Amino acid sequence: MKVVYTDSLVIGGGLAGLRIAIAARQRGYDSIVLSLMPAKRSHSAAAQGGMQASLGASIKGEGDNEDVHFEDTVKGSDWGCDQDVARMFVNTAPKAIRQLCAWGVPWSRVRKGDREVVINGQKVTITEKDEAHGLITSRDFGGTKKWRTCFTSDGTGHTMLYAMDNKAIQLGIQVHERKEAVALIHEDGVCYGAVVRDLVTGELVAYVAKATTIATGGYGRLYAVTTNAVISEGIGNAIALETGIAPLGNMEAVQFHPTAIVPVGILTTEGCRGDGGLLLDKDGYRFMPDYEPGKKELASRDVVSRRMTEHIRKGKGVSSRYGDHLWLDITLLGRQHIEKNLREVKEICEYFLGIDPVKEYIPVRPTQHYSMGGVRTRSTGESPTMKGLFSAGEAACWDMHGFNRLGGNSVAETVVAGMIVGEYVADYCAQNPLNINTKLIEQFMDREKEKISALLSRDKGENPFELKKEMQQIMMDKVGIFRNEADLSQAVEELKVLHQRSKNIALRHKISSSNPELVEAIRVPKMIRLAQCVAYGAMLRKESRGAHAREDYPERNDRDWLKRTLTFWPDENADLPEVKYEDLDIMKMEMPPGSRGYGVDNTIHHPDTEKRVAQLEEIKKANPNADRFEMQRLLNPIEIPDKFRGKNERVGKGFK
Amino acid sequence: MSNNERVLKFHILRYNPQLKGDIPTMKTYEVKEAPGMTIFIALNDIRENQDPSLQFDFICRAGICGSCAMVINGHPDLACRTLTSKFPDGEIKLMPLPGFELIGDLSVNTGKFMRAMSERVESWIHDQYADNVDLDRLEERMDPDVADEIYELERCVECGCCVSACATKRMRDGFLSAVGFMRLARYALDPRDKRSDEEFYEIVGDDDGVFGCMTLLGCQDYCPKDLPHQTQIAYLRRRMALVR
Numbered sequence: 001m002k003v004v005y006t007d008s009l010v011i012g013g014g015l016a017g018l019r020i021a022i023a024a025r026q027r028g029y030d031s032i033v034l035s036l037m038p039a040k041r042s043h044s045a046a047a048q049g050g051m052q053a054s055l056g057a058s059i060k061g062e063g064d065n066e067d068v069h070f071e072d073t074v075k076g077s078d079w080g081c082d083q084d085v086a087r088m089f090v091n092t093a094p095k096a097i098r099q100l101c102a103w104g105v106p107w108s109r110v111r112k113g114d115r116e117v118v119i120n121g122q123k124v125t126i127t128e129k130d131e132a133h134g135l136i137t138s139r140d141f142g143g144t145k146k147w148r149t150c151f152t153s154d155g156t157g158h159t160m161l162y163a164m165d166n167k168a169i170q171l172g173i174q175v176h177e178r179k180e181a182v183a184l185i186h187e188d189g190v191c192y193g194a195v196v197r198d199l200v201t202g203e204l205v206a207y208v209a210k211a212t213t214i215a216t217g218g219y220g221r222l223y224a225v226t227t228n229a230v231i232s233e234g235i236g237n238a239i240a241l242e243t244g245i246a247p248l249g250n251m252e253a254v255q256f257h258p259t260a261i262v263p264v265g266i267l268t269t270e271g272c273r274g275d276g277g278l279l280l281d282k283d284g285y286r287f288m289p290d291y292e293p294g295k296k297e298l299a300s301r302d303v304v305s306r307r308m309t310e311h312i313r314k315g316k317g318v319s320s321r322y323g324d325h326l327w328l329d330i331t332l333l334g335r336q337h338i339e340k341n342l343r344e345v346k347e348i349c350e351y352f353l354g355i356d357p358v359k360e361y362i363p364v365r366p367t368q369h370y371s372m373g374g375v376r377t378r379s380t381g382e383s384p385t386m387k388g389l390f391s392a393g394e395a396a397c398w399d400m401h402g403f404n405r406l407g408g409n410s411v412a413e414t415v416v417a418g419m420i421v422g423e424y425v426a427d428y429c430a431q432n433p434l435n436i437n438t439k440l441i442e443q444f445m446d447r448e449k450e451k452i453s454a455l456l457s458r459d460k461g462e463n464p465f466e467l468k469k470e471m472q473q474i475m476m477d478k479v480g481i482f483r484n485e486a487d488l489s490q491a492v493e494e495l496k497v498l499h500q501r502s503k504n505i506a507l508r509h510k511i512s513s514s515n516p517e518l519v520e521a522i523r524v525p526k527m528i529r530l531a532q533c534v535a536y537g538a539m540l541r542k543e544s545r546g547a548h549a550r551e552d553y554p555e556r557n558d559r560d561w562l563k564r565t566l567t568f569w570p571d572e573n574a575d576l577p578e579v580k581y582e583d584l585d586i587m588k589m590e591m592p593p594g595s596r597g598y599g600v601d602n603t604i605h606h607p608d609t610e611k612r613v614a615q616l617e618e619i620k621k622a623n624p625n626a627d628r629f630e631m632q633r634l635l636n637p638i639e640i641p642d643k644f645r646g647k648n649e650r651v652g653k654g655f656k
Numbered sequence: 657m658s659n660n661e662r663v664l665k666f667h668i669l670r671y672n673p674q675l676k677g678d679i680p681t682m683k684t685y686e687v688k689e690a691p692g693m694t695i696f697i698a699l700n701d702i703r704e705n706q707d708p709s710l711q712f713d714f715i716c717r718a719g720i721c722g723s724c725a726m727v728i729n730g731h732p733d734l735a736c737r738t739l740t741s742k743f744p745d746g747e748i749k750l751m752p753l754p755g756f757e758l759i760g761d762l763s764v765n766t767g768k769f770m771r772a773m774s775e776r777v778e779s780w781i782h783d784q785y786a787d788n789v790d791l792d793r794l795e796e797r798m799d800p801d802v803a804d805e806i807y808e809l810e811r812c813v814e815c816g817c818c819v820s821a822c823a824t825k826r827m828r829d830g831f832l833s834a835v836g837f838m839r840l841a842r843y844a845l846d847p848r849d850k851r852s853d854e855e856f857y858e859i860v861g862d863d864d865g866v867f868g869c870m871t872l873l874g875c876q877d878y879c880p881k882d883l884p885h886q887t888q889i890a891y892l893r894r895r896m897a898l899v900r
Contacts, residue, residue: 099791106846
């Protein structure tokens, strides 16, 4: 039996995972990162448009601060987020971006003087201030009051990931590539690491650690068409679920991005619309102002995706052999702007569509994009029910996104959670000596070995590729942008059947070393279980909130549903997960539920909302001289690691 | 895009070094072409429907991550964004990228090479104060043009096409290659990196470095991101020549 020991084991080598490894290393703990491939190839690299942080240097970001960012994030989440976490996040985001700046990200900068931009379809000249020259600039994104999204052209994720991985290399952090964690090792509610399969040799190795962090990204590949990388299959979520003890949170909260290209589903950044691009229908008509006169194309992602779908259903889509789509028009931005700030988009259009977006419209359609759900954690990043198990980034339900994430808040979350959770991981390593019986390791290793030999020895059975396809189609057809009871209950039943069938997978290619079919056979049953969590959670949630839109329950129902879904899978032989709920306490909210300002407000309010609003008014009245920091502490005091408590400086504002 | 359905012929190098006694062979697979088909789509079709043992690497399938470089009809390129319609005779020959350790079939270990490259050029900001920056204060200012220029050089996705297209690398195993020069040039341009030319010279001032380049410029010809390899190699060479 091969065993590797470390202090902090991180599963996943994207932005969140690397940042956590760095934090633990800088505090003096040994850290190993497991990755399916070289870390620089992680899906973090695909984030094009930017990272939100309220630096407020650009003239259109003037007046921005943590409070405005907080408000946008909570509204965006449709009040589904954890407001303590959102607070920690907005306060730390400016520090995260400045740290990455010191580590080498070539953030695009403010240039003083006049420049021409496109706002609401019109060319407008804005004047950047002299004193902001050379500071990090920002662009407009959906669902935000200020231009807050900082960027490097449209290669933001790429430059962030490269800086982060280079920092990890500088610190000598080992990244073990082509390794897949297939099960967590745990006993009595404590996690001790993972059973890991080497994807080249097929060998199973136990990685034993004080703290184990799941940072494996989202589960977009549960859907047939997604913007996600092919490795975003949710396996990290699944191994947490399979402990039977660690819950997943809000798995039904799945985001669809308005502008992925048709048919392959590759993303074109929200920066296209942020920089002034428009959505047009088959008549070349700009339809978004009719639906959302306020934010138009820059309404929140869930809203735009629904409006586009509604418009297509009215027969206004452009028909194609791949189904109906709409147009994204960035021609009005001009060649110079596109070639400088949207060049990845241009490359994608040229290679995959054979069109020049400087002159032609881009065929787009709302497409699965982001998983708000994931391994449920406390604000420290630790699982509420399993000690020593942490999670961060898209893999986690830390829960700053609730039921809809704002564009630019995902890469921001990866690094901010990496910083904050990384400190708690290091604290955990300091406080918990590793105490594990090797018999336990052996037991978990044997179990996985047996599963693999069963797969390799079965003569006849199911084809894993087929099962996956069927699952992906069910999710596409029945658990999509608009949902209803009939479709969802059918999806749940059909997935149950697939789950049964997945116990009988047989391989055509029976070798245990590098074998793509075996990899698939190990993953697919895990993916089907996750799909069941998504579909079942969506069926049970009888309201519409953020990206979870029920045609049969169109109103947001705070009275009955202001709660987070927790999904467990305690019985390996069960056909469905167990679902519990965790209430969100309005009486602790800094920002009680209100209207997001899109369409008709048909919210069914919770009785506490009115009480809390009155209470907040009283606190404000009683403390007329409190500045915004003091007021925030009065309204909702939060825990945050000492390192990240400081106030953030802004140009022209100082630390106010 | 032709409307007549074609049958494509993929000739693929098959070899699994993990299997004792396996011998490299070329195997041919036929795939019915679909509109907009890329090599990514075709290879997955082969794996799912004909040969589940076929090894290859794709991650983003959007030309962003650099995983899928292979030799396509003699030319190194990213397979995910190569449309099959590009090949009029429908014959597509796929080989793994040379210059890297072979994992199996079309999959090579670029990760090991790139990590070693990053360690060799010390691919990070050298500034003793970088870890003591006060994160509460305004960031250090940078000229907007300089930031844009650095990004130009940072667009490399470590796909390895330049390494496999390099004749010098073929002759000199320890040759740093264009990907390493580009990385070094990126840090040399960055005012945040406090290294001197003398320090850069220690890294690339020899025949395994920038003076070994025979200027055949396969790197320039085959870089999928159109990075300015020629200019940067020439520039680095001049700058390094001035050091001693």
